[in-house]
Amino acid sequence: MLFWEKSFDEHLKQTREVGFVDKVILSVVEVVGLPGAHIGEMILFETGQLGQVTGLGVTAVEVLVLSEQLVRVGTRVARLGQKLAIGVGDVLLGKAVDVLGKPIFGQLEGDYTETRPIDITPSGIGVRKKINRRLFTGVMLVDLMIPIGQGQRELVTGDRKTGKSHFLMQTILANSKAGGVSIYAAIGKKRAEIMKLEGFLRAQGIMETCILVAVSSQDSAGEIFLTPYTAMTIAEYFRDQGRDVLLVLDDMTTHAKFYRELSLLLRKFPGRDSYPGDIFHVHSKLIERAGNFLVKDKEVAITCLPVVESIMGDITGYVQTNMMSMTDGHIYFDNDLFFRGRRPAIDPFVSVTRVGRQTQTPLTRDAGRVLYELLNSYEKTQSFLKFGAELGESSRQILAMGDRVLAFFDQPQYTVVPGNVQIALLALLLSGVWDGKNTLKMVEAYIKDTGVRSQMDDMVSKAGAMGELIEAVRKLAENYLKILK
Amino acid sequence: MLYSEILSSIKTVFDIQILTKEIDLLEQSLYKVGEDAWQNALKNKIRGNIAKIISDDVEWMWTSPDAERMQDYLRGLREKLKQLRIIKLVVAVELSWRGIDRLHDWLQKNVGEGCILDLEVDSGVIGGAKISFGGKYGDFTVAEKWSELFRLAYETKE
Numbered sequence: 001m002l003f004w005e006k007s008f009d010e011h012l013k014q015t016r017e018v019g020f021v022d023k024v025i026l027s028v029v030e031v032v033g034l035p036g037a038h039i040g041e042m043i044l045f046e047t048g049q050l051g052q053v054t055g056l057g058v059t060a061v062e063v064l065v066l067s068e069q070l071v072r073v074g075t076r077v078a079r080l081g082q083k084l085a086i087g088v089g090d091v092l093l094g095k096a097v098d099v100l101g102k103p104i105f106g107q108l109e110g111d112y113t114e115t116r117p118i119d120i121t122p123s124g125i126g127v128r129k130k131i132n133r134r135l136f137t138g139v140m141l142v143d144l145m146i147p148i149g150q151g152q153r154e155l156v157t158g159d160r161k162t163g164k165s166h167f168l169m170q171t172i173l174a175n176s177k178a179g180g181v182s183i184y185a186a187i188g189k190k191r192a193e194i195m196k197l198e199g200f201l202r203a204q205g206i207m208e209t210c211i212l213v214a215v216s217s218q219d220s221a222g223e224i225f226l227t228p229y230t231a232m233t234i235a236e237y238f239r240d241q242g243r244d245v246l247l248v249l250d251d252m253t254t255h256a257k258f259y260r261e262l263s264l265l266l267r268k269f270p271g272r273d274s275y276p277g278d279i280f281h282v283h284s285k286l287i288e289r290a291g292n293f294l295v296k297d298k299e300v301a302i303t304c305l306p307v308v309e310s311i312m313g314d315i316t317g318y319v320q321t322n323m324m325s326m327t328d329g330h331i332y333f334d335n336d337l338f339f340r341g342r343r344p345a346i347d348p349f350v351s352v353t354r355v356g357r358q359t360q361t362p363l364t365r366d367a368g369r370v371l372y373e374l375l376n377s378y379e380k381t382q383s384f385l386k387f388g389a390e391l392g393e394s395s396r397q398i399l400a401m402g403d404r405v406l407a408f409f410d411q412p413q414y415t416v417v418p419g420n421v422q423i424a425l426l427a428l429l430l431s432g433v434w435d436g437k438n439t440l441k442m443v444e445a446y447i448k449d450t451g452v453r454s455q456m457d458d459m460v461s462k463a464g465a466m467g468e469l470i471e472a473v474r475k476l477a478e479n480y481l482k483i484l485k
Numbered sequence: 486m487l488y489s490e491i492l493s494s495i496k497t498v499f500d501i502q503i504l505t506k507e508i509d510l511l512e513q514s515l516y517k518v519g520e521d522a523w524q525n526a527l528k529n530k531i532r533g534n535i536a537k538i539i540s541d542d543v544e545w546m547w548t549s550p551d552a553e554r555m556q557d558y559l560r561g562l563r564e565k566l567k568q569l570r571i572i573k574l575v576v577a578v579e580l581s582w583r584g585i586d587r588l589h590d591w592l593q594k595n596v597g598e599g600c601i602l603d604l605e606v607d608s609g610v611i612g613g614a615k616i617s618f619g620g621k622y623g624d625f626t627v628a629e630k631w632s633e634l635f636r637l638a639y640e641t642k643e
Contacts, residue, residue, distance in 0.1 A: 013629075018622035033620035076617075 008046050011078040019077035021045075022060055024070070027221040028265045030060040031077050037061045040119060042080040045071055050100070052084050052222065055266060062266055064222040066099065083119065086230055087112030088237035093181070096198055096212040099223045099230050104214060116237060118229040122288035129292045129299050131328075134359045135246070138174030138416030139167060140439075141409045144426060145348040145368050146331055147356035150244055151292025151301035154353065155323050157308045157315055158333025163344050164307055166413050167331070168248050169200060171305065174416045175246040176206035181238045182246045185231035186214040188224045188254040204414070217254075224258045232289050235302045239293060244301050247290060251307035252283065256319045273318050283319075284326040315350075329353040343410055348375065364419075366466045367426055371405065378402025404429055408436035420460045421446045424480075427469040433477045438484045445483045452483070488565050490538045496589040498603040501566055507531045508559050511539075515552045523555070572596070573603040575615040577627075580604060 012018055019033030029051070031043070043051035043063050049071060055062030065071055086101035091110040095103045101112070131149035148154050156164050172182040184201075186194050194214045201207040213231040215223045228249045235245040249255075256279060263276035271277045290304035308323045313335050315324070324330050329352040338345035348371075357365060381398045384391065391399070408429050411417065421442055428434045445452045455476070463469035473480070495501055507530070514526035523546070527536050543558055545551070572592065580588070585602065592600040596618075612627035 009624075012622050013624055016622050017620055018617045019620060033617075035620040078622075 008044055008048075008076075008078055011044055011080055012076075015079045015081050017079055019043075019061065019079075021071055021073050021075045021077060024073055025265050027065050027262060028054070029063050029065055029071050030057075031063050032060050034061050034077065034079055037079055040083045042082055042084050044078050044080055046076040046078075047071065051077075052226075054262075064225075064262065065220060066222045066226065068218065068220045068223075083117045084226070085115045085117045086233060087115050088234055089113035090241075092211050092234060094208045094210070096194070096214050097230075097234075099213070099215050099219075099226045101230060101234070114237070116233050118226065118233045120233075120289070122285060123291075123293060127293050127295075129294050130358070131292045131301070131355045132359055133292075133299070133301070134419070135171075135303050136174050136178065136419050137167070137171040138418075139170055139344060140411055140417050140422045140426075141344060141346050141348065142167075142331065143417075143419060143422055144364070145371050146329070146346070146351045146353045147360050147364070147368070148303065148329075148353060149292075149356050149359035150303055151290070152329065152353070152355050153287050153290050153304045153306070153327040154356075155308060155327040155330035156305055156333070157310055157320060157323075157330050158345070159310055159313060159335045162333035162335060162338045164333050165250065167333075167344050167346075168250065168305060168307070169197075170414055170416060172201075172210065172246060172248065173204055173206060173414060176204075176209040177416060180209070180244045180246055181235075182206070182210045182248070183231050183235050183238075184210065184212050184248045184250065185228050186212065186216075186250060187227045187252070188215065188217045188219075188258060189250070191216045191218065200414075221258045221262050225255065225262060228252070228255060228286055232286060232302075236289065239300050239302050240295055242295060242298055242300055245303070247302055247304045249304065249306040251309055252323055253309045253319050256283070275318060279319070280322050280326070283322060287323075287326050328355045341410075342406065343413070348372070349379075363460065363463050363465060363469060364423060367423055370430065370466050371426070374398075374401060374405060378405070401430075401432075404434075404436040406436075408439065412440065415440060415443065417443055418446060420456050423460055423469065424456050424473060427463075427466065427473040428477065428480055430466065431470045431474050431477065433474070434481065434484060441484050442480070487542060488562055491535065491562065492565060492569070492599070494534065494538075495566070495569065495601055496585055497601055498571060501569070501601065503532075504535065504566065505563070507535060508562060512556065512559055515555055523550075568599065570597075570600045570619070571603045572600055573605070573617040575605045575607050575610060575626075577606070577608055577610045577612050579606050 015036070017034050017036055019031040021029050022032045023030035037053050037056065039053055039056065041053045043053060045051065047069070049065055049067035049069055051063040051065045053061055054064045063077070088101065089110070089112040091108045091112065092101065095108065096105060097103055131151045133150040135148045135150045135152070137143055137148060142148065156168065158164055172184065175182050184197065186197060194216060198212055201210050201212070211234055213227055213234065215227045231247060231249065235247045238245050256275060259279060259282060260275050264270060264274065268276045287304060287306060290302040292299060292301040306323060306327065308320050310317065310320055315332065332347050332350040333345050334347040334350070337347060357368070360368070377398045381391070381395050384395070408425065417439060425439060425442055429436050446456060459472045460469065463472055495504065510526050510530050511523060514523040527540060531539070543555060546555060588602060610626035610628050613625045615626055616623045
């Protein structure tokens with residue numbers, strides 16, 4: 001029986017303990033009584049609000065209120081005798097839920113399968129496996145140069161309005177098309193943004209494989225704080241059902257800010273930038289719950305993409321560097337690149353993937369290496385232009401090729417480019433016969449024409465290195481160029 | 486002992502509320518213009534029995550009035566009131582003063598000094614009481630017993 005199915009009096013009779021609200025400080029209240037309360041335990045107020053015990057004192061218990069509704073002094077409080085737990089199940093698919101797992105719109109078509117506590121110790125090393133499967137985001141720049149593996153924790157960082165959310169949506173789209181479950185945790189977002197997000201998922205027809213855990217900025221600080229925990233708990237349920245999960249936490253800087261607010265209200269000693277001393281532990285304990293696991297002799301992964309916002313391109317901030325150290329790499333969205341018109345505005349030289357390359361085939365690894373060398377030379381040659389120096393033929397060729405590669409990486413919003421198409425088109429580009437434009441036409445042909453698809457798949461699977469693939473593509477260049485016109 | 490007489494007259498939370506208001510009036514009177522402001526407050530605005538007890542406790546105020554010392558006295562009284570332990574009772578009918586006195590005396594003997602009652606009337610309990618004290622809760626109402634009995638009877642019938 002879920003806790004909200006019992007009345008307040010029933011909980012009182014069960015635990016035989018009662019408390020009274022003595023002090024109210026915004027989202028935190030002090031309760032006198034409840035001698036048997038323990039940290040993390042759920043609390044029910046007489047007026048129906050839920051809370052969580054965050055501190056124990058000699059005379060009072062500190063409770064975090066999980067409701068925007070005000071609590072009055074003198075309100076009776078009952079213990080629920082259990083840590084904060086939510087109902088999970090397949091019924092959550094296709095739904096937007098709040099921090100307690102209850103649907104925001106409408107009702108669930110069925111019952112929860114089980115209840116799970118939202119704050120648990122991450123799994124040990126015994127059940128974890130090495131990351132060896134690719135996660136295709138459908139974004140060419142990322143898949144070719146900053147590959148992500150299933151089970152990887154890859155930070156997405158950059159200034160506001162640099163295209164991070166678009167990238168995340170694209171990744172969710174690609175993951176849903178590949179059959180994975182996608183969970184998006186909207187942490188303290190505006191209500192309009194949450195509605196827009198839900199509208200996008202429904203418009204793309206992928207809502208049935210997605211779950212939106214949404215808590216708006218108008219909700220209480222306690223609810224905002226617990227949002228990523230709820231999302232992770234739901235992800236763990238689907239992992240245990242044998243399904244790969246993509247979990248997006250958008251965004252962790254907001255989460256850190258609200259945790260700071262709560263900690264200051266609870267009079268915890270402020271540390272750097274007034275954040276509490278355990279901010280690293282709070283985030284790392286959460287992020288560690290993602291990974292590649294062995295579940296009933298099958299490898300299943302929770303791939304986590306936490307988002308962190310930077311200000312004026314500064315990624316040396318406290319929360320930013322914390323998150324970078326606890327994740328397996330980061331994708332950096334550059335302001336300058338965004339204003340120059342690059343979409344996605346990802347800087348491949350600042351971005352890092354620590355475990356993504358081990359999931360690549362020798363061909364794709366070679367492709368990534370070639371791209372890095374090319375773009376590196378391009379950047380260096382570009383810098384000479386500032387001096388107005390005359391360039392030789394080889395430099396001009398590098399610049400021309402670099403421009404084509406950048407045009408190739410410019411990808412329209414919400415378009416997913418399959419992996420084999422990416423590598424085949426890259427080979428076509430590097431062969432020098434194509435200018436890097438109209439990529440979508442090839443994607444369409446790949447999806448609709450089985451002949452093109454099987455030919456491309458066959459060609460890519462046989463090639464062991466970029467050189468071989470370029471040779472193979474040259475033979476089919478005429479056909480491909482017809483498609484790309 | 487200072488305050489003991491006043492505290493022994495406090496039996497319910499309602500008594501505390503009245504006494505707290507009286508303490509506020511006395512405090513305000515200390516800073517009003519006019520030498521006998523606080524004396525007027527004591528005579529006309531405070532209950533007779535409480536006024537007499539306070540008057541005896543602060544007899545130095547009649548000879549050499551000292552507002553700060555009076556303030557300390559009242560502050561001390563407030564602190565003592567905060568230390569009183571409250572037993573919350575939800576009962577079916579309103580208790581008479583005699584009933585409250587008897588309950589209070591029983592509490593003083595069996596639970597300890599410094600306990601007062603916070604009474605709430607709820608006819609739904611039918612009889613008995615719901616008791617909340619020191620964070621503990623107990624439902625000893627007739628309504629609860631009846632619902633238990635009916636539940637047992639229903640289960641037995643099935």
